[in-house]
Amino acid sequence: MDGWVERVTTFTGRPAELAASLKSDVSSGLFQLQAAALPGVLATLDPAAHSLAWLFAANALTSLASTGTNTAPDYRLVGKFLKVCSAEEVRAATDVFVSLARKLKQWAIGGGRPKLAVGPLRAALRKLQPSTECLTPLHGDFFQVCLLSHCYYAAAPVLKEEIYDVAPDLCGTAPRDFLLYAYYGGMLCIGRKDYDRALDLLLYAITAPATVVSAIAVAAYQKYVLVQLIHNGHSPPLPKYTSTIIHRYLKSECVIYADVAHAFSRKSAPELSLAINSNRTAFQADGNWGLVRQCEEALQRRNVGRLTHTHLTLSLQGIADTAGLPGPGAAEALILAMVGSGEIWASINPVDGMVSFNEDPERYCSADMAEHIDAQIRRSMALDARLQATNEAVSCDRAYLSKTLAKEARPESGRLGEEEHMDVADSDRNPVAPMYS
Incomplete structure (x- = not known):
């Protein structure tokens, strides 16, 4: 491998050219033939200066280890590589970079130490991102290890970032990557009690265009209904742009969640308790028993809150x-x-046990409130500008125009763009399980 090391370290072309050359080496079986020399190669190469070469050698070593060879990769070195590698170089081989990062994740989870992958995966997704508005294939993986290690604080900055670009040509993002980003992100926000953001992310997973039912979308819907009840006190109908097949499936297969929502809407604690306890086994199997129990407490809180509108004491x-x-x-x-928690304003007389309900002391005229309103207005203006730009871009898109003209010429042909819906196979009933394999 000395000649190979000299070739890659003295290469002066573009990263894309080096990546093509390294992929040829993989196809020729070079790394498999020289498996015993790969640990020494990794020790020789500088991961920051020769990121592509280190990446391919490390990925080959980890792949060979999974086939039962005697090679044993040091995944701690892989973690360091993800932090120090050149973003420009690894973007020339996104698929290989993602593969190596996911092997690190599997190693950390398999060893019961998912926290070891949090920092490296966060660095890895930043390496792939052209900007913070772009989704990468590693967002879902990063959120998963944060969830398993309870490192909600580590995920917070990434969760706050709005994603506007999921183009696969930029980062190699696939439909499943988007669904896992939305699902795991929603679960993290639930853990952080950021219910507004959780609802947004879960709705992304539910309403993603699809021609077949995804287990991830179903799991997201179950949590979406429960979080709506906890946070808003009702479960609104899904948007009209939800895929017809998804909408039909959820209506028929998630009946127990609809029953909970119906009982909640009737404001009856006994009815809600019956709807919950009669389906306890199913809720536990779905992993939603904790959220379901929170719905009971949420109804109690809302019933108390309604009393403040009709009673003074x-x-x-x-x-x-x-x-x-x-x-x-x-x-x-x-x-x-x-x-x-600031939900109501009241005082309790310890002598006779009477509760006096008071008015909201906030007059909404402070400097902090004015700053908050100004920030929301600016955010709305920025979103409006982005929507206008997106609308103009779509209006000028040749593919969109051709399909629009085709639809106008043949109105009986069906819904516009139906063939472009993401095809996400329902390969398993648990969206988390495949990530452990």
């Missing part, structure tokens, strides 16, 4: 009866918690 026993709580003690604990 009320006894703790009366609140317990109305909200479906066990007794005055539970009512007192819930009111104190709601006052502490």
